[in-house]
Amino acid sequence: MSNVEKNTSQNEKSKSLEDIFEAKIARDEKIEPKDWMPEKYRKTHIRQISQHAHSEIVGMLPEGNWISRAPSLRRKVALLAKVQDEAGHGLYLYSACETLGISREEMYEQLHSGKAKYSSIFNYPTLTWADMGAIGWLVDGAAIINQVPLCSTSFGPYARAMVRVCKEESFHQRQGYEIMMTLCNGTQEQKDMAQDALNRWWWPSLMMLGPTDDESIHTEQSMKWKLKRKTNDELRQQFIDQTVPQADILGLKIPDEDLKYNNDTGHYDFGKIDWDEFWQVVKGHGPCNKERLKARNEAWDNGAWVRDAAVAYAEKHTDDESIRKAI
Amino acid sequence: MTNENLIHYIHSIADNSLILGQRLSELCGHGPTLETDIAMTNIALDLFGQTRSYFQYAAELSNEDLTEDDIAFLRKERDYKNVLLVEQPNTDFAYIIVRQYFFDVYHYLLLKQLENSKNVNLQNIAKKSLKEVAYHRRFSGDWLKRLGDGTEESHERVQKAINDLWVYTDELFHMNEDDKIVANAGFGVDNSSLKDEYYQIISDLIKQATLEVPEIQYFQKGGKKGIHTEHMGYILSEMQYMQLAYPNMKW
Ligand SMILES: [Fe+2]
Ligand SMILES: [Fe+2]
Ligand SMILES: [Fe+2]
Numbered sequence: 072m073s074n075v076e077k078n079t080s081q082n083e084k085s086k087s088l089e090d091i092f093e094a095k096i097a098r099d100e101k102i103e104p105k106d107w108m109p110e111k112y113r114k115t116h117i118r119q120i121s122q123h124a125h126s127e128i129v130g131m132l133p134e135g136n137w138i139s140r141a142p143s144l145r146r147k148v149a150l151l152a153k154v155q156d157e158a159g160h161g162l163y164l165y166s167a168c169e170t171l172g173i174s175r176e177e178m179y180e181q182l183h184s185g186k187a188k189y190s191s192i193f194n195y196p197t198l199t200w201a202d203m204g205a206i207g208w209l210v211d212g213a214a215i216i217n218q219v220p221l222c223s224t225s226f227g228p229y230a231r232a233m234v235r236v237c238k239e240e241s242f243h244q245r246q247g248y249e250i251m252m253t254l255c256n257g258t259q260e261q262k263d264m265a266q267d268a269l270n271r272w273w274w275p276s277l278m279m280l281g282p283t284d285d286e287s288i289h290t291e292q293s294m295k296w297k298l299k300r301k302t303n304d305e306l307r308q309q310f311i312d313q314t315v316p317q318a319d320i321l322g323l324k325i326p327d328e329d330l331k332y333n334n335d336t337g338h339y340d341f342g343k344i345d346w347d348e349f350w351q352v353v354k355g356h357g358p359c360n361k362e363r364l365k366a367r368n369e370a371w372d373n374g375a376w377v378r379d380a381a382v383a384y385a386e387k388h389t390d391d392e393s394i395r396k397a398i
Numbered sequence: 399m400t401n402e403n404l405i406h407y408i409h410s411i412a413d414n415s416l417i418l419g420q421r422l423s424e425l426c427g428h429g430p431t432l433e434t435d436i437a438m439t440n441i442a443l444d445l446f447g448q449t450r451s452y453f454q455y456a457a458e459l460s461n462e463d464l465t466e467d468d469i470a471f472l473r474k475e476r477d478y479k480n481v482l483l484v485e486q487p488n489t490d491f492a493y494i495i496v497r498q499y500f501f502d503v504y505h506y507l508l509l510k511q512l513e514n515s516k517n518v519n520l521q522n523i524a525k526k527s528l529k530e531v532a533y534h535r536r537f538s539g540d541w542l543k544r545l546g547d548g549t550e551e552s553h554e555r556v557q558k559a560i561n562d563l564w565v566y567t568d569e570l571f572h573m574n575e576d577d578k579i580v581a582n583a584g585f586g587v588d589n590s591s592l593k594d595e596y597y598q599i600i601s602d603l604i605k606q607a608t609l610e611v612p613e614i615q616y617f618q619k620g621g622k623k624g625i626h627t628e629h630m631g632y633i634l635s636e637m638q639y640m641q642l643a644y645p646n647m648k649w
């Protein structure tokens with residue numbers, strides 16, 4: 072067989088594999104790690120799932136900032152458990168991503184070097200206790216809107232991870248809202264603290280649902296693979312429609328003069344999002360980008376000798392099953 | 399034995415859990431691996447859970463209208479009776495593990511005795527906590543072995559941590575006046591009775607980890623009398639920040 076003939080038959084073979092693959096997705100069947108998949112599918116999933124994992128891990132930092140200052144023991148325990156849940160989310164997602172043939176170390180390397188992205192919302196500072204309420208309510212709330220559709224995405228390990236994650240995220244959201252409620256039922260100082268947190272987190276939360284549709288590069292392909300079921304703008308509208316009445320119940324004012332219920336569309340119209348700010352933060356120039364990356368890098372670098380010790384010990388003590396498993 | 403004696407005794411046990419939990423929670427998100435991060439957060443969560451059980455009971459015993467948070471957040475430094483060991487800083491992972499192991503073994507032995515307290519509330523808290531602390535002790539002990547018998551660097555670091563923190567172990571067995579009264583009444587534990595077994599256990603594990611047991615004979619003390627290290631003021635100023643900046647509010 073000549074090279075040309077060989078290539079042609081190779082192409083036909085992968086064409087038919089691709090047909091089987093696409094048909095499977097169309098039938099709503101899951102793609103599993105061992106199944107054949109186009110290289111682009113693999114790469115796109117590695118990118119999205121690892122970014123999602125990084126977001127969970129970096130997301131621990133802004134809230135971790137308040138654990139030692141939580142105002143009551145009950146709140147301290149709840150916040151600590153929440154941040155721990157986010158570590159768990161990171162763990163499931165890194166594991167899901169590893170099934171696509173990338174190691175956790177490689178993914179960390181991409182995060183630490185600044186090559187990989189994570190959700191920009193975590194580049195904003197947490198300045199008061201009310202931020203713990205606002206983040207749970209708005210940020211976990213926006214995350215749920217983003218992630219519920221992923222529970223039925225085409226890649227099996229991602230879909231299954233999302234089912235577990237979404238359950239916990241909705242618990243986080245209720246917990247955050249309850250913090251806000253307590254503040255809003257408290258003293259004037261506490262109400263002001265809650266309003267100030269809403270003012271600072273509202274617009275970044277809207278941005279969290281992604282750039283507006285005409286600027287989003289991945290949407291069409293992602294729709295086909297069920298990595299996305301609604302566009303960013305649709306998700307954002309859903310988030311706003313859901314959140315405005317919740318703010319009303321709290322007696323807080325959404326910081327948007329143009330926000331108004333539209334009787335014709337049945338949705339809230341809202342003001343212009345500052346996309347310049349969004350891109351500035353995405354490109355690494357938000358208020359805390361440097362601090363967040365520094366914290367991740369330091370944790371990893373300071374932990375190197377610990378990880379090395381664990382490996383060295385396991386090699387010396389291959390008999391010690393419990394030790395090996397625990398690493 | 400007065401109510402006051404018993405309340406002070408409960409504070410001194412719970413303060414150890416509270417301050418160590420506070421130290422561990424500073425680490426959340428900064429651990430050497432995600433798995434250790436999650437495990438150490440679990441330990442912190444257990445310790446805070448125990449703290450709450452003790453303080454809720456102490457609040458019940460009190461004549462004043464107190465909550466667990468009043469006890470946790472609104473005392474002056476001199477009224478915290480935790481041992482100096484638990485307030486030591488998170489210098490590096492070796493110090494964190496050694497501090498934990500030194501405390502866990504003591505904590506385990508203490509709770510095993512406290513299970514036999516004549517006081518049902520303390521009995522119950524001890525029973526529940528003992529299961530948790532058995533896990534803490536396994537976690538810190540396993541890591542001590544890994545670090546001791548891991549690499550040259552880990553061996554050196556953990557030996558240094560052992561040498562530095564050793565001086566805080568003796569205080570674990572000190573008894574202040576309240577401790578003695580409550581122990582005599584059969585409600586509390588005579589800590590001095592735990593000492594021989596404690597040093598036996600930790601010495602064995604240190605040797606098993608290919609490390610050396612320090613021959614230091616001078617020890618530090620004070621926490622049990624409310625005289626702390628310089629670290630304590632900073633721990634409290636962070637922990638009490640909200641309660642002091644915004645007094646008399648519900649959170
Ligand atoms: Fe999460
Ligand atoms: Fe998430
Ligand atoms: Fe969450």
